[in-house]
Amino acid sequence: xxxxxxxxxxxxxxxxxxxxxxxxxxxxxxxxxxxxxxxxxxxxxxxxxxxxxxxxxxxxxxxxxxxxxxxxxxxxxxxxxxxxxxxxxxxxxxxxxxxxxxxxxxxxxxxxxxxxxxxxxxxxxxxxxxxxxxxxxxxxxxxxxxxxxxxxxxxxxxxxxxxxxxxxxxxxxxxxxxxxxxxxxxxxxxxxxxxxxxxxxxxxxxxxxxxxxxxxxxxxxxxxxxxxxxxxxxxxxxxxxxxxxxxxxxxxxxxxxxxxxxxxxxxxxxxxxxxxxxxxxxxxxxxxxxxxxxxxxxxxxxxxxxxxxxxxxxxxx
Numbered sequence: 001x002x003x004x005x006x007x008x009x010x011x012x013x014x015x016x017x018x019x020x021x022x023x024x025x026x027x028x029x030x031x032x033x034x035x036x037x038x039x040x041x042x043x044x045x046x047x048x049x050x051x052x053x054x055x056x057x058x059x060x061x062x063x064x065x066x067x068x069x070x071x072x073x074x075x076x077x078x079x080x081x082x083x084x085x086x087x088x089x090x091x092x093x094x095x096x097x098x099x100x101x102x103x104x105x106x107x108x109x110x111x112x113x114x115x116x117x118x119x120x121x122x123x124x125x126x127x128x129x130x131x132x133x134x135x136x137x138x139x140x141x142x143x144x145x146x147x148x149x150x151x152x153x154x155x156x157x158x159x160x161x162x163x164x165x166x167x168x169x170x171x172x173x174x175x176x177x178x179x180x181x182x183x184x185x186x187x188x189x190x191x192x193x194x195x196x197x198x199x200x201x202x203x204x205x206x207x208x209x210x211x212x213x214x215x216x217x218x219x220x221x222x223x224x225x226x227x228x229x230x231x232x233x234x235x236x237x238x239x240x241x242x243x244x245x246x247x248x249x250x251x252x253x254x255x256x257x258x259x260x261x262x263x264x265x266x267x268x269x270x271x272x273x274x275x276x277x278x279x280x281x282x283x284x285x286x287x288x289x290x291x292x293x294x295x296x297x298x299x300x301x302x303x304x305x306x307x308x309x310x311x312x313x314x315x316x317x
Contacts, residue, residue, distance in 0.1 A: 044291030
């Protein structure tokens, strides 16, 4: 525990993550739910990556973007969830300042990267439906590699300043009311004015995540216009079906994500346990559901998953 004197400034050597405030009696049940969600996310995304990487027939633009999404999902959930479970199961909430910054950095980087990948997938669907004859010419392997590099570079450049924004003078407590290190949860422990941190977080939400959603909406507006111009009902349904998986992913990612982003800006009027629950959602729900959606909605992936299990069972027999 840190000194009680609120006028004592210090750079904390460690933080003690306290879990979700106000839910101590339910920690066991919450942790079981989180663990099950994490196991599904880990298994589903690993299987998806295995199928895409090991089969050359899956090295098409759409599948390459799906593999990027799966990798980002694994990074997002694995950076956050093991420490969450340690807090709930073993009361092992202690984390060094350097480890806390590292965890915060990779959680936010993977989150921003997922948003960019979903935007790239929207562009992929736009080209596939609005300009199908030039699809393979536009989305070449070289272009996709450059898009992947741009995703990583953009995410790094946007989140890197957060490391410096939380290097402030702290006093009074080193107990963030959270299950992992989140930017504003750490910043609010500082004795200094955190206006810059709050405005930077809001700017990222509006000009990065918000801009991504606007561009995705524009692409789907153009897609819908192209779909309704198709001559037959079957052609329209087939075109819409190719977008169904991606539309599900968009809803699953942005719905839980926007709540904590804006809730943190008004944390003084929202109970702490609600904030913690909301921020736990966006590191687990998309990673858990994305591979399920692509596995069920994409026939080629579903068939390959079934074959993997059938082969493993035959080998056991």
